[in-house]
Amino acid sequence: MDPSRSLQGRGALLSSSVHAAAGVLVVVVVLLLLTLLRLPLSISRHAASTVADQELSQPSCDPTSPLDCADPQLFHLMMRSAIDAFPAVHFSRFGRPVPGDPPSASCDMAWRARSDSDSPSKATSKDYRRFAIARDPHTCAYSVLYIGDYHSGPNARKPRRAATIAPPPPPSLSHSQFAQGAYLAYLGGGDRCKPMPHYLRSLLCALAEARYLNRTLVLDLTLCLAASYDDAGTGPMPEEGKRLAFYVDVEHLHSQGPIIEESQFWADWDKWGVQGQLGARLIEDTRLAPMKFSKARDTLLVRKFGDVEPGNYWYNVCEGEAKRVFRPLRRAIRWAPNLMRIVDDIVSRMQADFDSVHIGANGEHLSRRIEEGVDGGRQVYVAGAGVNTTLLEALKVKFGVHYLDEYEDLWGTDSKWFLEMKRLNGGVPVQFDGYMREVVDREVFLKGKKKVEVLR
Template sequence: MDPSRPLLGRGPLLSSSAHAVAAVILITFLLLTLLRLPLFPDTAPLASTPTSYHEQAPDPEQLQEQELDASSSCDLSSPLDCADPRLFHLMMRRAIDAFPAVHFARFGRPVPGDPPSSSCDMAWRARSNSSASASAAPTATTKDYRRFAVARDPRTCAYSVTSIGEYHSGPNARKPRRGATNATAAPPPPPLSRSEFAAGSYLSYLGGGDRCKPMPHYMRSLLCALAEARYLNRTLVLDLSLCLASSYTAGMPEEGKHLGFYVDIEHLQSVVGIVEERQFWADWDRWGAQGQLGLRLIEDTRVVSTKFSKAKDTLIIRKFGDVEPGNYWYHVCDGEAEHVLAPPHQAIRWAPSLMSIVDAIIASMQEDFDSVHVAGSGEDLRQKIEEGVDATRQVYVAGEGINKGLVEVLKAKYNNLHYLNEFEGLWARDSKWFLEMKRLNRGVPVEFDGYMRELVDREVFLKGKKRVEVLR
């Protein structure tokens, strides 16, 4: 075959084949594109399995929770911020919801409770809705302070109030009375150096027949001793232990009572300087027993304070004899001394622990109440009480002549009548008063004795708006 001779029909045949091949390639490309298959077999696939949208983008709420968990900084052991306005408003709303029958007049700012990491104390003034609507004139409000148990969300630190305590359960929010304290005994004084002890001047009463006497007798003698110490500008050496008379006990005098069970010791010290007897004699044995400090002994109680008011001795001892009634302390203030010594009655304030019971009784009735004091017993007393009772008002009946039978007869007719035994839960063994007194008495329980009953009963009576004495 002549290579220079052209092949017959070759040109048209090649052109047709080329078009066919191009068409096949185009169709194959389109199919591969539509099926998303790799164009090159030796290239690895981008993904072996399809991926869903949710696996690629997490749910927004789950993402927020993960971020909160990762950035959480709520320290549940740290003290609550009781000053936080959000918590303040939450506590107010919870109090209003919890006590629908109470009209709240004012809330105090919350303060840390106990433990401070989970509670806040808040005080308020309020009146019952019934008393508020009884007349157009505003009625007296009562004070209360409660402990709010507060929980915090471990992730968001959001507040929630889980419970509200009982009446007067939030003492940290209580505005203390001037000079008031919950302590039953004077705090132990710091050790004195010889120069500090010698710089003082002291008055001591030794002996006397004032022990185991009724409380008014003891108070009269105590006030006389305080008056003389103040007149002489001396610190009174005082035995803070008492012997309670048999009239307040089960028939036998009771030693070992502490003055602080009945009297506010801290206030007493603020008015007239006193030092506990045991502490003083321990210091005296160390610094003055060898004659290093001056001592004057006065055995005649008739010697008036003016006779030795300028004495320079460190210690003056008044010694009382064994013969009653001439050996009572209060005789020092009789006669000529009566014009010199003024008993400092303002120095005696009753123990805050007892006054808390008084406040609780009054708050449970209403501050605006009437009171009746009964002396004696008998049917004629019942009639006289009925004459003095206003059936529309709260009435407290006090006095030794009150017995359960008499009160139950009266309560059947007047459901607004109250008496002391009705509130015995305030000094029961599980009460705050009992537990606090036991703690302050070094773990030894303290009985709510006859004089405490008499004191509380009298103080509630004296707080009545209208006071009626009923005598047989």
């Protein structure tokens, strides 16, 4: 046996033992230090785990997902942005933001405010704007890119009361209910197929007499308008079959005095009145003042109008002696809610303050009058019959000119107005006729801050 072999093996063994002992000592010292310092046993593993957890919890955003417009942070950002963007505006109240269009990139918000240029009355006006919102794809932080123009955020607009063309028909009266009533009916007359101002004058007269006599007015809620109100303004025949509710707020009309629809009344009269159980009085002299029969006890009073114009117009009843006792009923006429909705929509598409110009049969010197009558840089709405659209388009180069035909989408065949009117008219389309145009045109003109008349 080679003696050196055992010595070499022992040396290796001793060396390993020494190293092992040293290693154990180092571990013991490290453990002791960690225990004394209360440090985690595996620092590197813990650090790696923490970094991984942070990466997994890091938020991320999908820019195509709908915005949470109800988020309080976004609400406050929009308020601050509005205050910073309009330093001359004194805000009094902000409404809660709602999703805009597209909902993934915008929110609409309404507010009430007063500007420095407003009157000293401190009255506030309402506006609603669209805010274009951006989101950081890594941090989800919001930022406002821009704020839209006046009334650019319609989704934040307070819902209106549903527009109605006429109140629901009242329930049928019983014999006792009908017999307890007192009625006034107008028979005949030359008021059909006349211009609307003529018809409304006669209607107000009939309402005034019915109120004075404390009677329910028997009224035909259909009418015939003059041919000049057809779509082209050149129709050869008057237009029958129009309903009063196309033009007038009939619900408000009912609130000014009791009215019963003519067809309903005569159906009830045929059941009960013609049997002699209820009294009726015929008044053929339309010059007879209502004071002469104000104490009549008859259930029905009928004014019969002749065939000779102009003496057979209803409004003649309110002249002479009667004129001194009738109360004015001008406020009884309000335009139909559906028409006024078109007016509001046109105004909402313009600046908060705009000027308006009304022209006569032609637009001579229109450009000069606009320069003289309105402030520079302001939008101008031009109203009136026979507007020369070619001239107005030319004026757009110099002025912010607008006119009714620009907004024909508001009464087109796919508009809310058209669909609502068709539904309420039993499925039959309703034409946006000349008088409707006249009403809308005039009402938009009246909403101008500065109004200028340009006559021939």
